[in-house]
Amino acid sequence: MSAPSVSIKLSYREALKQSLRDALKNDDRVFLMGEDVGRYGGAFAVSKGLLQEFGADRIMDVPLSESGFVGAGIGAALNGMRPIVEIMTVNFSLLAFDQIANNAATLLHMSGGQLNVPVVIRMSCGIGRQLAAQHSHSWEPLFAHIPGLKVLSIGTHEDARLMLLTALKEPDPVIIFEYTAMLNLEGEVPTDTISVDSIYAKVRRTGKDISIITYGAGVYKSLAAAAELAQIGVEAEVIDLRVLRPLDEKTIVASVTKTHRALLVEDACQSISVSSEVSARIMEKCFYELDAPVLRLCGVEVPIPYPKHLEDACIPQKEQIVTVAKKIVCHD
Amino acid sequence: MIDFRMPSLGADMESAFLREWKVKPGDVVKRGDIIAEVETQKGIIDIEVFNDGIIGDLLVKIDEKVPVGTLMTQIFSLEEVKTEVKKSGEAEVPKEKPNIHLEVHRASPLAKRIAAEKGIDLSLVKGTGTDGAITREDVDKVVVEQTSPKATSTKTAGENIRAAVAAAMxxxxxxxxxxxxxxxxxxxxxxxxxxxxxxxxxxxxxxxxxxxxxxxxxxxxxxxxxxxxxxxxxxxxxxxxxxxxxxxxxxxxxxxxxxxxxxxxxxxxxxxxxxxxxxxxxxxxxxxxxxxxxxxxxxxxxxxxxxxxxxxxxxxxxxxxxxxxxxxxxxxxxxxxxxxxxxxxxxxxxxxxxxxxxxxxxxxxxxxxxxxxxxx
Amino acid sequence: MSKEEIKKRVFKALKNIAPDTEPEKLSENSNIRKSLMIDSFDFLQFIVALDNEFAIQTPEEDYGKIGTLEELTSYILEQKSKNAIS
CATH class of the missing domain: 3.30.559.10 (Chloramphenicol acetyltransferase-like domain)
Known part of the structure; x- marks a missing residue:
């Protein structure tokens, strides 16, 4: 993809909305369904105004029944539509998990390759808004575990603006994670939306001393950490995984082969995380390039607490990323 | 077992830099064999042993400054090694190498790979990584020094000798x-x-x-x-x-x-x-x-x-x-x-x-x- | 063996003994030992080198006959021809 030549400043929320609008405009088969996406404008106001613009047939409010409406989305996809199903937050996704894991992910296989399920399921995710243990999950690893799904994570404004459009080109089910805590954050997005690349991990900053491999809410924190590290002469490369399944091994291996050191950063708790898998792949594919043990900075293994300061303490912050990266590179 | 210590190469010498080990643990040496090279003000000196035997662990790393009298390695007699083998219950197993503790090197995979490629003995590399692990940088340093041995001394051999004569006189x-x-x-x-x-x-x-x-x-x-x-x-x-x-x-x-x-x-x-x-x-x-x-x-x-x-x-x-x-x-x-x-x-x-x-x-x-x- | 070739080999032997000097620049009639600052020990090494190079065992009483480059080349030629006859 050629680099976008012109960019404008948008909030993460507005970028998501513009991509929804583009998707609805580009293809008549595309429609949005989800709880409160229409009249209310979306639980997080991402689809505000779209009902008026596109009508009730394409912006569809659904009952509070995740299993039911995700199943309906799968059915629509099987019948030639390109549904975008919004699950309000990842916290409620387990109610639809059977539909996702047992139907969407398996039907191509069960039908001997006859039935593609081109459904896109969006859900907001993560912590940072003091919603306590039941509403602050980072469950990307749960979905990334399931064969038959493509799992994407929107860690930047650029991807908020573009990733949905790419996802809709996929013939098979795609899960997209958006981050509630980033909705109001402003950032640069390209105005050129025509050239949408197929999705791989992306090097967001190049460096030669250490690869910081992350996704989602970890991307901007890692970039901020890399900027700070640069001031003490440590050149960190920041890789935004973007695709949590299937993992873009090639980009990871190329980066670690260059830097010989890796720090993995994610909000999800450490055990059986995306980082666990990335770490294992590094061992398998480029062990002899490693000049230091691969380290991980992940979520603390507790139910997420309510108070802000404890919430902050549960996930990797910029300062920790700087400290651990320094330890790996400079041994102090 | 005999302790082998940094010898005094002239009464005015206080220490020397170890530049190369010519032996590794388990090597059999004879009296007069050269086991190391050290650098003093008088230039590079070959260090000889004064006993027959088998070299134990190398206790000094390349480029360390070694004061006179520092224990550098130990020399075991053949008898000692044989007894060790018997004690460990492998009496009849002919051992090519003596039963001497060999260090497992704490080195990064990359450091090990480069060392293997360049023929560097990791027991001679000083690790500066976490917990003393040997990193690529540590190995690279030794590689550079081996390819340009004089690069480390800022003074020429002539200047060093002059300084030694000046001090003694x-x-x-x-x-x-x-x-x-x-x-x-x-x-x-x-x-x-x-x-x-x-x-x-x-x-x-x-x-x-x-x-x-x-x-x-x-x-x-x-x-x-x-x-x-x-x-x-x-x-x-x-x-x-x-x-x-x-x-x-x-x-x-x-x-x-x-x-x-x-x-x-x-x-x-x-x-x-x-x-x-x-x-x-x-x-x-x-x-x-x-x-x-x-x-x-x-x-x-x-x-x-x-x-x-x-x-x-x-x-x-x-x-x-x-x-x-x-x-x-x-x-x-x-x-x-x-x-x-x-x-x-x-x-x-x-x-x-x-x-x-x-x-x-x-x-x-x-x-x-x-x-x-x-x-x- | 030509005089030039003898000189070439002599220069090589001298260069081995006194690497910091330029024996090629010696003039025919200057004293080799004095010009190149060759002490008695180095001179003995040079006599050994002549033996290796030309198979001539220069006795001590002949040391006076090989002071300059000209004398030395003539001496070597003479000794070699003697050897050839015997």
Whole structure:
């Protein structure tokens, strides 16, 4: 993809909305369904105004029944539509998990390759808004575990603006994670939306001393950490995984082969995380390039607490990323 | 088991940098084998072992500064190793390598890979990574040093040698109250004897006058042991007579290698030793034994116009014997005046350790010994 | 063996003994030992080198006959022809 030549400043929320609008405009088969996406404008106001613009047939409010409406989305996809199903937050996704894991992910296989399920399921995710243990999950690893799904994570404004459009080109089910805590954050997005690349991990900053491999809410924190590290002469490369399944091994291996050191950063708790898998792949594919043990900075293994300061303490912050990266590179 | 420690390569040496291990744990060594190279002010010196045996763990890493007396490795006898093997219940299993603890290196996979590619022994690399792990940088450093060994020293060999001489000579003039004696010797007997000897010898075995002179000094010292000594908290006589011989370098500076047990060597053996050590000095490829344990120094300026040398003692020794050039001079003998090849012999001695009378006895004895070169 | 070739080999031997010098620049009639600052020990090494190079065992009494480059080349030629006859 050629680099976008012109960019404008948008909030993460507005970028998501513009991509929804583009998707609805580009293809008549595309429609949005989800709880409160229409009249209310979306639980997080991402689809505000779209009902008026596109009508009730394409912006569809659904009952509070995740299993039911995700199943309906799968059915629509099987019948030639390109549904975008919004699950309000990842916290409620387990109610639809059977539909996702047992139907969407398996039907191509069960039908001997006859039935593609081109459904896109969006859900907001993560912590940072003091919603306590039941509403602050980072469950990307749960979905990334399931064969038959493509799992994407929107860690930047650029991807908020573009990733949905790419996802809709996929013939098979795609899960997209958006981050509630980033909705109001402003950032640069390209105005050129025509050239949408197929999705791989992306090097967001190049460096030669250490690869910081992350996704989602970890991307901007890692970039901020890399900027700070640069001031003490440590050149960190920041890789935004973007695709949590299937993992873009090639980009990871190329980066670690260059830097010989890796720090993995994610909000999800450490055990059986995306980082666990990335770490294992590094061992398998480029062990002899490693000049230091691969380290991980992940979520603390507790139910997420309510108070802000404890919430902050549960996930990797910029300062920790700087400290651990320094330890790996400079041994102090 | 014998502890092998950093030897003192001259009394003025405090430490040296280990530059290379020539052995690894488990290697079988014989007395006189070179096991390491160290860098002193006198350049790179080969370090020899003085016992047969099997090398244990290498306890000093490349480029470490190693003070004299530091334990560098241990040498196990074959018997010790055999007993170890029996104890461990593998009595009948023939072991190629002795049962010596071998270190598992804490090194990154990349460091190990590069070390393997470049043939670097990781036991010699100092790790600077987390918990002392060896990183790529540590290995790269050793690779760079091995490919450009001189890159590490900022001073040239010449400058280092100059500094070493300066330090030793300053100390000498500051601390040692020298007294000087001098005598003349008719060298015709020695030179005639040499000419006869050399006719019978092949080119490679020819003798120079310095060989019988060194032997004569060694024999005289057997009788006058107070000059074969060190001054360290009082006079310490030395049992072996190890003669330090001043070799000047073509590029400037001097190095003083030792001829060990010179009193027990024949004149021919002394010449052979001289040939070996002088060529090692001139190529700056010295061995540890060349530089250790000198008990007195001889300097000879025989090739110029100099007749008499007033020497500066090399501390902590207590005497220095000097030879000028052999020149034809008028000589009275048995009431007759003739022309003889004459050598001026000087003695500089430490007045704390001996008195003029000791020096007089020594020079007189030396002069008499040189009258009968065939008996040397 | 030509004089030039003898000189070439002599220079090589001298260069081995006194690597910091330039024997090629010696003039025919200057004293080799004095010009190149060769001491008695180095000179003995040079005599050994002549033996290795030309198979001539220079006796001590002949040392006076090989002071200059010109003398040395003539001496070597002479000795070699003697050897050839015997």
């Amino acid at each position: 300053s100390k000498s003039n500051r601390e040692i109250p020298h007294y000087y004696l001098q005598t003349k010797v008719d060298m015709s007997g020695v030179l005639n004897w040499l000419a006869q000897e050399n006719k019978q010898r092949g080119v490679k075995d020819r003798l120079l006058p310095i060989a019988p002179l060194i032997k004569a000094v060694a024999k005289a010292l057997v009788e006058i042991p107070d000059l074969n000594a060190w001054w360290e908290n009082g006079l310490q006589r030395k049992s072996g007579i190890n003669i330090g011989f001043v070799v000047s370098l073509r590029t400037g500076g001097i190095i003083v290698p030792a001829i060990h047990d010179a009193d027990k060597k024949s004149v021919g053996e002394i010449m052979q030793t001289l040939t070996d050590i002088i060529s090692r000095v001139r190529s700056l490829k010295l061995r540890s034994s060349d530089l250790s344990d000198s008990t007195i120094t001889i300097t000879s300026l025989g090739d110029g116009a100099v007749e008499t040398v007033y020497g500066v003692i090399y501390p902590p020794q207590v005497a220095l014997v000097s030879f000028g050039g052999i020149t034809d001079q008028p000589w009275a003998d048995n009431g007759m005046l003739g022309v003889r090849p004459v050598l001026n012999i000087g003695l500089a001695a430490d007045h704390r350790a001996s008195d003029g009378n000791t020096g007089n006895l020594f020079l007189t004895l030396l002069k008499n010994l040189l009258k009968k070169p065939d008996l040397l």
